Amino acid sequence: MNPLPSANNHLAEAVKKLMLRQDTFSQLLGLEVEEVGPGYCRLHFVVRPDMLNGFGSLHGGATFSAADTAFAFACNSHGRQSVGLTVTVDYLEAGKLGDIITVEAREESLKHKVGVYQVRVVNQNGVVLALFKGTAYRTSNEIL
Template sequence: MSQPPFSPGELAEAVLARMLHHDAFSRWLGLEVLAVGPGTCRLRFVVRPDMLNGFGALHGGVVFSAADSAFAFACNSHGRLSVGLTVTIDHLEAGRAGDVLTVDAREEQLKHKVGVYQVRVTNQHGVAVALFKGTAYRTGTAILSLPNPEPTP
């Protein structure tokens, strides 16, 4: 489980770069990474018309997916392959086309095999749109030593 000699922040950046290179769905969402560090990630995206449900509100699945991406980037930032065990989301406010949403993930607890993360999604007015909680299982596999698959188009 050895990683190249990186500082914790450099390791988080290297893992993020590898993950994003192969993550067509996060790119489709238009997620812009504002910051990543050990156990943290901040993303931003603009709500597009093709993200709305039949009532003109942001589809809950889009909010969930953005929060799930931030969770994935945060829990994998330590360089060990981590997978979600359980996640929950509370939708608090409807998003609308043109909204700029910020997605903040932060580590609440990190143990040898399990990490717990809170993700807060807010709009451009600072209003909470959703609260997401994720629990990740941490494998013993070093991310940067995994074979590098072809990137998705």
């Protein structure tokens, strides 16, 4: 077995723990990080009444925030502090009260200074609610 993937997973896990300790906003949203790895994050949350907009659907800001959080874990998983340069989101369907929302971020490209990530937001039935694309600037600051 190749030790490199294990070491990379260990780093991603350590970065996740550090970030979660200080991320009170993600705690407020009830985001549960299921898995992280190099350039990857999967998390989920349950839609609560305080996450609904005036029409009774999941607020776009809650959807965006969950996608942005998965993006942050994925782009920082390599151990270099990364910050979002630009993001776009397409809202395709509305989440509903009680939905279990899964958010999955995948690295599409990683260069010395820039990483690009695709994030899918789906409900418990596999319906895609949103597609998010994020570009991150990779600083020279080591996280750990």
